[in-house]
Amino acid sequence: MKRTVIAAAVSALLLSGCAAQGGETTATAPGAAPSAASSAPSTVPPVPAGAEALLAAYGLDGRSTVEIIDHLDRLGGIRRPADLRASVRPDELVLSGRGQEFSLPIPDDRFYLSVAPYTDRTHECFHHSLTTCTGELAARDVQVTITDEATGEALVDETRTTFANGFTGFWLPRGIDATLTVTYGGKTGETKIYTGQDAPTCLTTLQLA
Structure with missing residues (x-):
């Protein structure tokens, strides 16, 4: 199955994560508690000594x-x-x-994906930075569905309020292909996601149109 993942500027972003605050660019391409998908992991890794x-x-x-x-x-x-x-x-x-x-x-059966849907402005991202990433649509109610492509199961089907940074995060099963759909203000965006070892943890290319 073809996996559509956000791979632009991977080499530049692997270490730095998202652009810092104020680093948004204008897009030119057309286009809270954890959800039920984030049930308790089977194992909780310990904090390393010294941390x-x-x-x-x-x-x-x-x-x-x-x-x-x-x-x-x-x-x-x-x-x-x-x-x-x-x-x-x-x-x-x-x-x-x-x-x-x-x-x-991170628990070996879970994958964290943070999503910043947008209408006009976005930035490149691969590994989500929890302390610098910012998205366009902060504190907005968005309807989200995430469907496992192999089973057809709706892992997420709910209204989320985006965080103060413009993102909303999802704990998903590791190693799946899924379809993510976000609707806000009468506009919708849809994309394929993958939760494997080489997948991005930050999704900033989902334009609502």
């Missing part, structure tokens, strides 16, 4: 990797820690700040 001090410095101690991702993605504006970088990879969360860097493992 506790860094997590505590940002008020993240005592949280699992899933909880840290959910928390940071919902922050916006001045609430975002200015000196913390948090990049979501398919199998880990890379945190860096105060001269330290740690990788926190």
Whole structure:
């Protein structure tokens, strides 16, 4: 099955994640609690030794990797820690700040995809940055469906309010092909997604038209 994933500018974005705030560009191409798809993972990887001090410095101690991702993605504006970088990879969360860097493992049966639908402005992204990425449609109610192509099961079918950063995140089963559809203000966008090891965790190319 052909997998449609966002691969533009991969080499430039693998380390930096999304563009920083204020780094949006004009698009030229035409075109909150976790959902039911994010049921509790079968295993919760432990926090690596030595990471506790860094997590505590940002008020993240005592949280699992899933909880840290959910928390940071919902922050916006001045609430975002200015000196913390948090990049979501398919199998880990890379945190860096105060001269330290740690990788926190993501449960091996879950994949986090953060989606920023747009109408006019977007930016390139591959690995979602929880502390710098911004999307056009912040705090908007959008209707979202995510359908597993192999089984036809609707993994998500609900109205979401986008976070303060313009994204909304989904914990999905790992290793699936699916169809994502978003509707807002009478406009709709649809795209194929994939949740494998080489897939992006950030989707910013879904234009609503």
